[in-house]
Amino acid sequence: MEVDVQHPLFEGGLCLRCKENFSETLYRYDEDGYQSYCTVCCAGLEVVLCDNVNCCRCFCKDCLNILIEDGTFEKLRDTETWNCFMCTPSQCKGNLQLRPxxxxxxxxxxxxxxxxxxxxxxxxxxxxxxxxxxxxxxxxxxxxxxxxxxxxxxxxxxxxxxxxxxxxxxxxxxxxxxxxxxxxxxxxxxxxxxxxxxxxxxxxxxxxxxxxxxxxxxxxxxxxxxxxxxxxxxxxxxxxxxxxxxxxxxxxxxxxxxxxxxxxxxxxxxxxxxxxxxxxxxxxxxxxxxxxxxxxxxxxxxxxxxxxxxxxxxxxxxxxxxxxxxxxxxxxxxxxxxxxxxxxxxxxxxxxxxxxxxxxxxxxxxxxxxxxxxxxxxxxxxxxxxxxxxxxxxxxxxxxxxxxxxxxxxxxxxxxxxx
Missing domain, CATH: 3.40.50.150 (Vaccinia Virus protein VP39)
Structure with missing residues (x-):
């Protein structure tokens, strides 16, 4: 897949289709105030939500388990209180690295x-x-x-x-x-x-x-x-x-x-x-x-x-x-x-x-x-x-x-x- 543009939030790139999807959905929110889709891929069926009341980010199972390591999604889902990678950049691991x-x-x-x-x-x-x-x-x-x-x-x-x-x-x-x-x-x-x-x-x-x-x-x-x-x-x-x-x-x-x-x-x-x-x-x-x-x-x-x-x-x-x-x-x-x-x-x-x-x-x-x-x-x-x-x-x-x-x-x- 050819990279069309660099991902604005995390290290890596986006193909043309993902770029269009990202531009359409990054600022789309559900009725609970959270993003409708994953912050990384702007897709995802299962997501974990940030517990910081001033944040609206969510991250999907595939991105967490593939970019960090297998089982990350399940671990974070079971965590009582979790602040996301945007709120606490020091948490970034593996291939999920927040751009400064x-x-x-x-x-x-x-x-x-x-x-x-x-x-x-x-x-x-x-x-x-x-x-x-x-x-x-x-x-x-x-x-x-x-x-x-x-x-x-x-x-x-x-x-x-x-x-x-x-x-x-x-x-x-x-x-x-x-x-x-x-x-x-x-x-x-x-x-x-x-x-x-x-x-x-x-x-x-x-x-x-x-x-x-x-x-x-x-x-x-x-x-x-x-x-x-x-x-x-x-x-x-x-x-x-x-x-x-x-x-x-x-x-x-x-x-x-x-x-x-x-x-x-x-x-x-x-x-x-x-x-x-x-x-x-x-x-x-x-x-x-x-x-x-x-x-x-x-x-x-x-x-x-x-x-x-x-x-x-x-x-x-x-x-x-x-x-x-x-x-x-x-x-x-x-x-x-x-x-x-x-x-x-x-x-x-x-x-x-x-x-x-x-x-x-x-x-x-x-x-x-x-x-x-x-x-x-x-x-x-x-x-x-x-x-x-x-x-x-x-x-x-x-x-x-x-x-x-x-x-x-x-x-x-x-x-x-x-x-």
């Missing part, structure tokens, strides 16, 4: 796993301070206005922010929290060339189309070309309508986001249409919760988001800082917060992340908001229920991630005077 720079290699692997090469994006020179204008932004699939919130926090002057969104709860959050300063235009499919000419020209296009029919965790997914997967092509259509001509020196930036655990063929097709490879960013490096996402775009510096190795060891925020009662904390970090109620459960036993009055308890809405980077009570509008608030949060972007990505635009656009 695995975190950097993982990001490189996902950035280049489409096996396509593209011309670099056009680089725009910085604009002199006196010539910088306020931003005009078009946000597709806007959600709860994360883009607007981040741009205002960064101090940008915003001339116009037009948002396409069809969820009434999300629109209510954006309208109320931003006092009607966002212009809503509803369904992205109704936006025409004429509309864009009337509203623009835009400086920034952002969006992340629905992931339901792309995510491999959905057994009924329809893929990129059916169902909600087709909405990606609405972003692509509008991107092409907004791109300035070659002779136009006006800077134009764009950002597209979607899930990591998608079919390799769908990812390759998205790369082919957008003419670039994505960067993988997990919000765990700048927040207390996992949220691995692909980002495509031409934002300055986005391919070098930050040093993964240094941020993992130094930059992670303490989960306790985000709790109303820090003494109730049961875990250092939480897993990806989604629209499902059971996403809060952690570890083998399905514990909830905090203790309240001596009992396991879920996160409060205000705690979830802070973990995502939103102000407390950001989604507390229109008497929305707890589940409604979790749903709009579960579909949103991580504020600190978007802040890191959009901050370099300060070299191009006007900002408010500092008080």
């Amino acid at each position: 720079d695995w975190s950097v290699r993982v990001q490189d692997f996902f950035a280049n796993s489409s096996a396509l090469e593209f011309e670099p994006h056009r680089v725009y020179p910085s604009i002199p301070v006196a010539e910088r204008r306020p931003l005009k932004v078009l946000s597709l699939f806007d959600g709860i206005a994360t883009g607007y919130l981040v741009l205002k926090h960064l101090g940008f002057k915003i001339e116009r922010y037009i948002a396409s969104e069809i969820c009434d709860d999300s629109i209510a959050v954006g309208m109320i929290k931003h006092e009607g300063k966002i212009e809503y235009v509803n369904d992205v499919r109704t936006i025409t060339r004429k509309h864009l000419a009337e509203w623009g020209p835009f400086d920034l296009l952002i969006g992340g189309s629905p992931c339901n029919d792309l995510a491999t965790v959905n057994p009924n997914r329809k893929g990129l070309y059916e169902g909600t997967g087709r909405l990606f092509f609405e972003f692509y259509r509008i991107l092409n309508l907004l791109r300035p001509r070659e002779e136009d020196n006006r800077p134009f930036f764009w950002l597209f986001e979607n899930v990591v655990h998608m079919n390799a063929r769908d990812k390759t097709d998205i790369c082919r249409f957008l003419e670039c490879n994505p960067v993988l960013i997990d919000a765990i490096d700048v927040s207390p919760a996992h949220r691995a996402r692909y980002f495509w775009g031409n934002l300055p510096g986005m391919k070098h988001f930050f040093s993964m190795s240094s941020s993992r060891s130094q930059g992670r925020l303490q989960f306790s800082l985000f709790l109303n009662n820090p003494l109730s904390l049961q875990f250092d970090k939480v897993r990806t917060i989604t629209t499902k109620t059971n996403c809060m459960r952690q570890g083998k036993t399905g514990q909830l992340p905090v203790i309240m009055n001596g009992k396991d308890d879920s996160l409060w809405c205000t705690e979830m908001e802070l973990i995502f980077g939103f102000p407390k009570h950001y989604t507390d509008v229109n008497n929305m229920s707890r589940m409604q608030r979790q749903r709009v949060l579960g579909r949103s972007w991580s504020v600190p991630v978007i802040r890191h990505l959009l901050a370099p635009l300060k070299d191009y656009y006007a900002c408010e005077e500092r008080v």
